[in-house]
Amino acid sequence: MVSIEDYGKFETAWCPGCGNFGILKAIKQALVNLGKEPSEVLIASGIGQSSKLPHYLKCNAFNGLHGRSLPPATGAKVANHELTVLAVTGDGDCYGEGGNHFLHTVRRNPDITMIVHDNQIYGLTKGQASPTSEVGMKTKVQTHGVFNMPLNPLSLAISLDCSFVSRGYAGNIPHLTGLIEKAIQHKGLSLVDVLQPCVSFNKLNTFKWYSERVYEMEDTGYELDDRVKAFERSLEWGDEIPLGVFYVNEKPSFEDHQEVLRSGPLYRNVPRTEMVNELMDGLI
Numbered sequence: 319m320v321s322i323e324d325y326g327k328f329e330t331a332w333c334p335g336c337g338n339f340g341i342l343k344a345i346k347q348a349l350v351n352l353g354k355e356p357s358e359v360l361i362a363s364g365i366g367q368s369s370k371l372p373h374y375l376k377c378n379a380f381n382g383l384h385g386r387s388l389p390p391a392t393g394a395k396v397a398n399h400e401l402t403v404l405a406v407t408g409d410g411d412c413y414g415e416g417g418n419h420f421l422h423t424v425r426r427n428p429d430i431t432m433i434v435h436d437n438q439i440y441g442l443t444k445g446q447a448s449p450t451s452e453v454g455m456k457t458k459v460q461t462h463g464v465f466n467m468p469l470n471p472l473s474l475a476i477s478l479d480c481s482f483v484s485r486g487y488a489g490n491i492p493h494l495t496g497l498i499e500k501a502i503q504h505k506g507l508s509l510v511d512v513l514q515p516c517v518s519f520n521k522l523n524t525f526k527w528y529s530e531r532v533y534e535m536e537d538t539g540y541e542l543d544d545r546v547k548a549f550e551r552s553l554e555w556g557d558e559i560p561l562g563v564f565y566v567n568e569k570p571s572f573e574d575h576q577e578v579l580r581s582g583p584l585y586r587n588v589p590r591t592e593m594v595n596e597l598m599d600g601l602i
């Protein structure tokens with residue numbers, strides 16, 4: 319039986335007290351609770367403090383370019399759809415530099431779980447505003463305060479009909495673990511946006527700030543496939559910030575549309591070199 323120890327223990331480059339530790343713990347626990355062996359899991363990431371996460375647990379990993387966690391995750395899923403594929407990314411990585419990939423991956427709906435470390439700041443590059451930073455937040459670059467409107471990841475995902483949309487908090491590990499489990503079990507693209515305090519550079523959205531505001535949605539009060547109601551709920555942000563699953567729409571995944579995958583994962587196909595050679599000869 320798989321255990322937490324199977325996922326290893328590594329020294330990290332994260333600041334003591336960073337919210338990333340809670341997310342790492344929740345991911346490992348969720349994988350163990352689902353009985354996933356490290357060899358059955360692949361984590362793709364981009365660039366950022368968040369994107370270092372695959373360095374800190376033992377499983378298959380791909381650390382790509384900034385904003386590019388989703389393209390290799392999608393490629394890996396198509397090459398071997400038996401793998402459990404996670405894309406671990408940051409608010410800058412996913413909603414800024416990788417924003418275009420986010421939009422189009424939602425449209426494709428591959429069976430991938432996206433875990434976004436949303437610390438509302440660019441942590442790795444030492445504290446510039448990110449797409450989710452609050453208006454008025456002062457940084458070393460935004461010295462007069464942020465004036466761009468923050469992007470609401472949940473509303474955006476719901477408006478695009480993302481098949482699973484949720485929010486967790488790095489300060490509530492049991493709840494986050496449960497969310498990640500549900501997200502992995504969901505077939506199709508699952509978004510878990512995780513509120514993650516950056517103790518070094520975000521002095522506004524601290525553990526105290528989040529803890530005073532977040533609450534677990536016991537019952538959303540609407541059917542989870544009600545897109546309009548889910549969108550309305552996703553707008554709730556301020557003195558009260560809801561955590562949990564906001565929206566679920568079961569629909570065929572990207573892999574379901576690929577007929578070639580019905581006979582098994584691509585990587586098991588024996589290459590038919592004579593066919594390729596014939597095609598190449600025809601080009602000469």
Ligand SMILES: Cc1ncc(C[n+]2csc(CCOP(=O)(O)OP(=O)(O)O)c2C)c(N)n1
Pocket residue numbers: 365366367368369384407408409410411412415435437439440441442443448
């Ligand atoms: C194309 C490109 N642009 C900018 C950078 C510099 N850069 C590296 S990480 C980063 C921000 C990371 O922020 P986020 O994704 O929120 O991750 P965090 O460090 O906060 O976890 C930036 C701007 C880069 N590496 N590549």
Ligand code: SF4
Pocket residue numbers: 331332333335336337338367368437441442515516517518519
């Ligand atoms: S800079 Fe912020 S996000 Fe990065 S490790 Fe330190 S506390 Fe965490």
Ligand SMILES: [Mg+2]
Pocket residue numbers: 366408409410435436437438439440441448
């Ligand atoms: Mg960030």
